[in-house]
Amino acid sequence: MSWDFAILILSGLPWTIVVTIGAFAMGLILGAPLCAMHISRNPILHFLALAIIIFLRSIPPIVWVFLLFFGLGSGFISIGAIPATIIALGVVTAANMAEIYRGSLSSIHAGQWEAISALGLPPVSSFKDIILPQLFRVTLPSAASYLIGLFKDSAIASTVGVMDIAFLANFVARKSFDGLTPFAFAAVLYILISIPIALVARIADARLRQKVAQ
Amino acid sequence: MIAEIQAGPRVPEAAPNILEVRNLRKSFGVHEVLKNINFAMRKGEVVAVIGPSGSGKSTLLRCLNQLEPASGGEITIDGLTIRADHQLRRAELMGLRRKAGMVFQSFNLFPHLSVLRNISLPQERVLGRSRAEAEKRAHALLERVGLADKASQYPARCSGGQQQRIAIARALALDPQVMLFDEPTSALDPEVGLEVLAVMKELAEGGMTMVVVTHEMHFAETVSDRVLLMADGHILEEGPSAEVMRNPKSERAQRFLKAVMNR
Ligand SMILES: Nc1ncnc2c1ncn2[C@@H]1O[C@H](COP(=O)(O)OP(=O)(O)OP(=O)(O)O)[C@@H](O)[C@H]1O
Ligand SMILES: [Mg+2]
Numbered sequence: 507m508s509w510d511f512a513i514l515i516l517s518g519l520p521w522t523i524v525v526t527i528g529a530f531a532m533g534l535i536l537g538a539p540l541c542a543m544h545i546s547r548n549p550i551l552h553f554l555a556l557a558i559i560i561f562l563r564s565i566p567p568i569v570w571v572f573l574l575f576f577g578l579g580s581g582f583i584s585i586g587a588i589p590a591t592i593i594a595l596g597v598v599t600a601a602n603m604a605e606i607y608r609g610s611l612s613s614i615h616a617g618q619w620e621a622i623s624a625l626g627l628p629p630v631s632s633f634k635d636i637i638l639p640q641l642f643r644v645t646l647p648s649a650a651s652y653l654i655g656l657f658k659d660s661a662i663a664s665t666v667g668v669m670d671i672a673f674l675a676n677f678v679a680r681k682s683f684d685g686l687t688p689f690a691f692a693a694v695l696y697i698l699i700s701i702p703i704a705l706v707a708r709i710a711d712a713r714l715r716q717k718v719a720q
Numbered sequence: 721m722i723a724e725i726q727a728g729p730r731v732p733e734a735a736p737n738i739l740e741v742r743n744l745r746k747s748f749g750v751h752e753v754l755k756n757i758n759f760a761m762r763k764g765e766v767v768a769v770i771g772p773s774g775s776g777k778s779t780l781l782r783c784l785n786q787l788e789p790a791s792g793g794e795i796t797i798d799g800l801t802i803r804a805d806h807q808l809r810r811a812e813l814m815g816l817r818r819k820a821g822m823v824f825q826s827f828n829l830f831p832h833l834s835v836l837r838n839i840s841l842p843q844e845r846v847l848g849r850s851r852a853e854a855e856k857r858a859h860a861l862l863e864r865v866g867l868a869d870k871a872s873q874y875p876a877r878c879s880g881g882q883q884q885r886i887a888i889a890r891a892l893a894l895d896p897q898v899m900l901f902d903e904p905t906s907a908l909d910p911e912v913g914l915e916v917l918a919v920m921k922e923l924a925e926g927g928m929t930m931v932v933v934t935h936e937m938h939f940a941e942t943v944s945d946r947v948l949l950m951a952d953g954h955i956l957e958e959g960p961s962a963e964v965m966r967n968p969k970s971e972r973a974q975r976f977l978k979a980v981m982n983r
Contacts, residue, residue: 615828628845640831
């Protein structure tokens with residue numbers, strides 16, 4: 507057996523990455539306003555955010571993908587397989603990131619807010635200079651492990667025909683009547699990409715920790 | 721000569737009031753924590769606020785710079801008056817906080833900024849100083865609190881006493897008219913607390929107006945000009961430090977002082 511199949515499966519990597527990065531970026535961005543609504547003192551905004559978060563998280567990502575692609579795509583609006591997957595995974599990520607941001611915010615010591623108030627720092631500076639850098643540090647590890655999970659979950663794109671790693675592995679398996687080799691190759695690919703993400707996150711976290719903690 | 725032996729008030733009687741508190745009240749829900757507080761301070765005066773736990777000392781201090789909005793009464797600091805029954809405008813609030821520097825029990829330095837940046841950044845953002853100007857001032861203040869060599873460290877690498885002195889420098893960098901201290905040495909070992917108290921003593925001798933909530937009776941007696949003894953949201957006794965601490969009038973004050981002096 508030649509290595510052609512490997513090259514074919516590898517050619518799915520860009521789509522896997524596009525789906526992962528797209529959904530992650532969407533979640534990182536949309537998670538912020540969702541978190542802001544959730545911690546808002548306005549009860550309407552608070553409960554609206556709570557409802558959205560519960561709703562988004564209660565439905566399995568694959569059902570979201572089918573809802574968007576087959577449900578909406580079957581006549582309401584035309585939506586491609588890739589955008590449908592990105593949006594489906596993106597909204598779920600947004601809900602989870604909102605919760606991660608909220609946890610990070612609550613881990614910031616109350617004394618930091620008091621110091622900000624007592625010094626009279628303007629709001630923009632308070633957020634940009636004081637809160638955001640500290641948020642970044644506490645959010646980094648959980649965001650990185652979420653990214654790895656998302657990277658693996660991106661395989662559900664294959665169910666609606668996105669030619670990613672999982673899709674092509676399946677394709678090769680069917681054509682060659684060999685289930686083991688292509689899927690094992692796909693598994694190794696997923697591992698090889700997850701490990702560096704985890705490593706980079708760990709190193710970055712350790713660096714920041716060393717600087718800040720005793 | 722005679723006057724010196726008698727050690728009269730350090731601050732001239734004629735000095736203008738820089739801080740006035742009139743009919744200050746504060747409630748948390750139905751719980752009235754401050755009940756009609758009145759006092760005034762002259763420029764350069766050092767007032768120690770003492771009293772049992774829960775008597776409202778921290779709340780009083782936090783009302784002075786509106787970390788806690790007052791429920792009633794008025795506060796004047798250096799000509800700026802805040803009335804509890806008036807909607808506080810943002811400019812007034814910022815003005816008030818610029819006039820009052822605050823030092824907390826738990827230091828509250830910014831952990832992700834170097835010691836120098838902790839002191840220089842607020843100057844740039846609050847007063848609009850240039851970076852060079854702010855850093856020059858920060859270095860000078862670090863020198864003054866004896867920590868010139870810590871400028872490039874991160875706060876977590878400094879001891880508690882050092883962190884508190886950095887926090888004092890950070891507050892001083894904004895040129896406040898009044899400094900508010902809330903138990904600045906309570907989180908520190910006694911001998912470490914001494915280095916913080918030494919800095920505060922020097923500050924007092926330099927003419928800074930200071931309100932110091934403290935359990936350090938020695939500091940209250942030797943450094944402050946006046947003592948406010950609080951209990952249950954009232955000022956129970958008020959007067960020159962030695963007088964209040966040695967000859968408390970009320971039975972309640974006697975009990976408190978006896979308990980803390982014997983510790
Ligand atoms: N944010 C708050 N919400 C509700 N009650 C509060 C709040 N802050 C303080 N209190 C209550 O107000 C009272 C006075 O508290 P405060 O912290 O001013 O006392 P203190 O004299 O500083 O005491 P300590 O010596 O223990 O620091 C206490 O009964 C406290 O429980
Ligand atoms: Mg207190």
